[in-house]
Amino acid sequence: MPARWRQLIFTPLHTAVTLLLFVEVSVLAGLAAFPAVKGWLLLRDRLPLHGDARLLVLCVAAALGYFVFGLALLLLLPAARFVLLAPGTPEGRFPYLSWGAWRWASFNTLTLIYRFAFINWIRVTPLIALFHRLMGMRLGARVQFNTAVVADQNLITVGDDSVVGGDVTLVAHSAEAGELVTAPVRIGSRVTIGIMAVILPGCVIGDGATVAAGAVLAKGTVVGPGELWGGVPARCLARPAAAQASGAAGPAATGSAAGRDRR
Numbered sequence: 001m002p003a004r005w006r007q008l009i010f011t012p013l014h015t016a017v018t019l020l021l022f023v024e025v026s027v028l029a030g031l032a033a034f035p036a037v038k039g040w041l042l043l044r045d046r047l048p049l050h051g052d053a054r055l056l057v058l059c060v061a062a063a064l065g066y067f068v069f070g071l072a073l074l075l076l077l078p079a080a081r082f083v084l085l086a087p088g089t090p091e092g093r094f095p096y097l098s099w100g101a102w103r104w105a106s107f108n109t110l111t112l113i114y115r116f117a118f119i120n121w122i123r124v125t126p127l128i129a130l131f132h133r134l135m136g137m138r139l140g141a142r143v144q145f146n147t148a149v150v151a152d153q154n155l156i157t158v159g160d161d162s163v164v165g166g167d168v169t170l171v172a173h174s175a176e177a178g179e180l181v182t183a184p185v186r187i188g189s190r191v192t193i194g195i196m197a198v199i200l201p202g203c204v205i206g207d208g209a210t211v212a213a214g215a216v217l218a219k220g221t222v223v224g225p226g227e228l229w230g231g232v233p234a235r236c237l238a239r240p241a242a243a244q245a246s247g248a249a250g251p252a253a254t255g256s257a258a259g260r261d262r263r
Ligand SMILES: CC(C)(COP(=O)(O)OP(=O)(O)OC[C@H]1O[C@@H](n2cnc3c(N)ncnc32)[C@H](O)[C@@H]1OP(=O)(O)O)[C@@H](O)C(=O)NCCC(=O)NCCS
Pocket: 146, 163, 164, 165, 166, 192, 193, 194, 195, 210, 211, 212, 213, 214, 215, 228, 230, 231, 237, 257, 258, 262
């Protein structure tokens, strides 16, 4: 398609797709709300109470209904991946107006529905790991997610006993000069990703490594096993003592903490 035509249709098309997505979101949220609303209506019709006691029970039931809605969404959204032909983020480079970008957008819409509607209530519980697994993430045992900001789960791998800290951004896509660029992110076992860190596409983090609070791991960064990385953009702050001793780690150590030598 000629560039001028692409420029002309981009904003109207983008707006139309956004409105269409609102309809999709309404259908999915409505389906997930159905069991809770149905249950609440049944309770309202059969509750043998009157006055404030009745009002109180119905209020508690309505609040409980929100959690039933959240759990229903947890199962419904992963199933919707397949019904809506949005199984995951594709890997590669895609112009905004392309089938690949559409697949990315429609998959991440499902993730966004959960982020905006419920996910904060299940941070650091096995339920958030279940959600990411059902959305396609390859996930080890006992992984803790204390963040709502995760996308592109099918391109992300996390090993056993790792911690994705508070409000970390973990994504496998970036928008770059008119193109969507996506690449897998691989996080090993026993990795700690500190509070508010940002992990961008293509990053590989070795077993036992630590990413400091607030670090920004530029796209494609490779963090070796046991290393400590921090700062913006992140750089290696320390390597495992064993690697330094074998001479594999470059510059001499200047100190040590927690089995690492500072660079
Ligand atoms: C990076 C971190 C592991 C360092 O802890 P530590 O091993 O006790 O080391 P220190 O506090 O002695 O700091 C060591 C060096 O790292 C630097 N540093 C510490 N925190 C840093 C950060 N967030 N960003 C960049 N550098 C940092 C220090 O300035 C120090 O530098 P120096 O050796 O040049 O003086 C820790 O500060 C951190 O960010 N932990 C993340 C924990 C977390 O968020 N977990 C998730 C919970 S939800």
